[in-house]
Amino acid sequence: xxxxxxxxxxxxxxxxxxxxxxxxxxxxxxxxxxxxxxxxxxxxxxxxxxxxxxxxxxxxxxxxxxxxxxxxxxxxxxxxxxxxxxxxxxxxxxxxxxxxxxxxxxxxxxxxxxxxxxxxxxxxxxxxxxxxxxxxxxxxxxxxxxxxxxxxxxxxxxxxxxxxxxxxxxxxxxxxxxxxxxxxxxxxxxxxxxxxxxxxxxxxxxxxxxxxxxxxxxxxxxxxxxxxxxxxxxxxxxxxxxxxxxxxxxxxxxxxxxxxxxxxxxxxxxxxxxxxxxxxxxxxxxxxxxxxxxxxxxxxxxxxxx
Amino acid sequence: xxxxxxxxxxxxxxxxxxxxxxxxxxxxxxxxxxxxxxxxxxxxxxxxxxxxxxxxxxxxxxxxxxxxxxxxxxxxxxxxxxxxxxxxxxxxxxxxxxxxxxxxxxxxxxxxxxxxxxxxxxxxxxxxxxxxxxxxxxxxxxxxxxxxxxxxxxxxxxxxxxxxxxxxxxxxxxxxxxxxxxxxxxxxxxxxxxxxxxxxxxxxxxxxxxxxxxxxxxxxxxxxxxxxxxxxxxxxxxxxxxxxxxxxxxxxxxxxxxxxxxxxxxxxxxxxxxxxxx
Numbered sequence: 001x002x003x004x005x006x007x008x009x010x011x012x013x014x015x016x017x018x019x020x021x022x023x024x025x026x027x028x029x030x031x032x033x034x035x036x037x038x039x040x041x042x043x044x045x046x047x048x049x050x051x052x053x054x055x056x057x058x059x060x061x062x063x064x065x066x067x068x069x070x071x072x073x074x075x076x077x078x079x080x081x082x083x084x085x086x087x088x089x090x091x092x093x094x095x096x097x098x099x100x101x102x103x104x105x106x107x108x109x110x111x112x113x114x115x116x117x118x119x120x121x122x123x124x125x126x127x128x129x130x131x132x133x134x135x136x137x138x139x140x141x142x143x144x145x146x147x148x149x150x151x152x153x154x155x156x157x158x159x160x161x162x163x164x165x166x167x168x169x170x171x172x173x174x175x176x177x178x179x180x181x182x183x184x185x186x187x188x189x190x191x192x193x194x195x196x197x198x199x200x201x202x203x204x205x206x207x208x209x210x211x212x213x214x215x216x217x218x219x220x221x222x223x224x225x226x227x228x229x230x231x232x233x234x235x236x237x238x239x240x241x242x243x244x245x246x247x248x249x250x251x252x253x254x255x256x257x258x259x260x261x262x263x264x265x266x267x268x269x270x271x272x273x274x275x276x277x278x279x280x281x282x283x284x285x286x287x288x289x290x291x292x293x294x295x296x297x298x299x300x301x302x303x304x305x306x
Numbered sequence: 307x308x309x310x311x312x313x314x315x316x317x318x319x320x321x322x323x324x325x326x327x328x329x330x331x332x333x334x335x336x337x338x339x340x341x342x343x344x345x346x347x348x349x350x351x352x353x354x355x356x357x358x359x360x361x362x363x364x365x366x367x368x369x370x371x372x373x374x375x376x377x378x379x380x381x382x383x384x385x386x387x388x389x390x391x392x393x394x395x396x397x398x399x400x401x402x403x404x405x406x407x408x409x410x411x412x413x414x415x416x417x418x419x420x421x422x423x424x425x426x427x428x429x430x431x432x433x434x435x436x437x438x439x440x441x442x443x444x445x446x447x448x449x450x451x452x453x454x455x456x457x458x459x460x461x462x463x464x465x466x467x468x469x470x471x472x473x474x475x476x477x478x479x480x481x482x483x484x485x486x487x488x489x490x491x492x493x494x495x496x497x498x499x500x501x502x503x504x505x506x507x508x509x510x511x512x513x514x515x516x517x518x519x520x521x522x523x524x525x526x527x528x529x530x531x532x533x534x535x536x537x538x539x540x541x542x543x544x545x546x547x548x549x550x551x552x553x554x555x556x557x558x559x560x561x562x563x564x565x566x567x568x569x570x571x572x573x574x575x576x577x578x579x580x581x582x583x584x
Contacts, residue, residue, distance in 0.1 A: 053408045056583040077410040085401040089316070091323035103312045104409035148405060 036205030080149035234281035313419020499527035
């Protein structure tokens with residue numbers, strides 16, 4: 001157990017009957033990090049989250065949350081959780097719902113009295129405080145669920161598909177909230193199918209397939225770093241492609257197209273100049289950044305989605 | 307007590323908001339209105355037939371009171387099962403329980419809070435129904451049975467027993483399966499009770515043993531029989547069985563067994579709900 005980690009798991013495994021939902025999850029999430037959980041449907045993401053939160057007992061393995069072993073009741077006072085299927089007691093009003101969960105967090109009445117209006121304001125539901133949750137749209141339920149997850153000023157927030165029911169405005173709101181949480185040093189574990197969401201908000205992401213970690217990657221470096229480039233040219237003299245290794249790697253010639261990868265786009269003018277100086281006609285230079293979707297498909301492939 | 311109290315209040319609030327309390331109260335009052343109407347006309351007939359021996363009139367009033375309590379007992383049992391069947395099973399199936407169980411509370415406290423809330427609701431319902439029947443008889447006829455407190459407590463205990471068994475099943479099975487299990491068990495105990503009654507009349511030890519075994523499977527009918535014995539009139543007691551009670555009276559040990567059964571069901575609920583994946 002490493003005390004400065006928000007989440008640490010070692011070979012966490014869950015088997016349901018003859019189905020292995022999580023094969024052996026080993027990962028570390030630093031405190032203050034916004035961490036993405038990525039994988040196709042059925043990869044074991046939600047099961048992993050449920051194990052971390054004590055909703056499901058692991059079949060094997062160990063894990064610690066904020067330095068405390070799984071199952072520690074006290075640590076849950078420092079954790080917020082928005083479940084994937086946000087079903088709540090819909091006969092409660094929004095205010096009563098937050099008050100109930102504040103009570104369960106053990107928050108004193110005075111603290112609840114100030115905190116609930118703050119959160120309703122944050123998620124844009126102040127005007128709906130006295131409305132029953134059964135009258136709420138899916139997006140409104142997700143917003144009130146998010147408010148519930150933030151009631152206790154948690155050190156770790158686990159958001160399982162927090163934007164699935166939200167319109168673009170709502171998604172923007174969630175992104176802003178995650179940014180604020182990060183600015184305050186809160187750790188966020190984000191499971192989202194919306195890769196653009198993860199791309200924008202997460203520092204790192206784990207790619208999971210068939211219940212096992214395939215790769216843990218810092219998103220900033222991966223996405224912002226390398227640029228693959230396609231250059232359409234006239235005929236290339238022998239040996240010229242190889243000379244481009246001064247600026248680029250993975251240089252391949254494919255007919256009249258030159259494909260290469262550069263660490264930085266600022267290398268492109270020099271490459272173009274070099275080609276022209278050697279008598280090569282350059283018709284087009286097309287740099288394209290790796291999107292998280294490219295990365296997702298590259299790492300996890302296209303098969304395996306359930 | 308924090309989380310337990312919160313869950314108890316939540317259970318009460320749910321009964322009010324989902325209009326369960328209103329429906330139970332309105333139908334309970336309708337039952338009492340019908341009962342009072344019947345009692346009024348019977349009492350008028352009895353009075354019109356001339357002043358008989360006071361004892362005979364009391365026998366008639368006791369018989370009619372027992373009929374009312376028999377219905378109140380059955381309604382209490384049905385209310386306990388229907389109110390409870392979806393409590394845990396429904397929240398587990400819908401996922402509502404996930405935000406509750408991830409709070410810094412023991413799962414046992416969630417169960418105990420719900421149990422106390424349901425017990426409170428059934429206590430109120432039982433008071434309305436049993437109290438209503440007893441009050442109706444007393445107001446209209448002036449008749450007061452013996453051992454009212456013990457009898458009423460046993461009827462309430464019966465509904466708490468069924469509620470606890472239902473809660474245990476609901477922590478492990480779906481709502482529909484829970485309904486099947488609880489009414490199945492109750493049916494066994496009910497039929498067993500009647501087999502015992504018939505066995506008593508025809509002096510069949512085997513039939514009476516069948517009844518006793520069914521009481522061990524679920525002691526609900528035995529609790530009613532004990533309550534009926536306590537409140538029935540001395541003359542009927544001497545005669546043996548009535549349509550509303552058994553000939554062989556369950557011993558006080560059976561009441562202890564029922565309390566133990568209830569506590570075991572509550573313990574199982576805590577254990578099953580505490581250990582299951584949500």
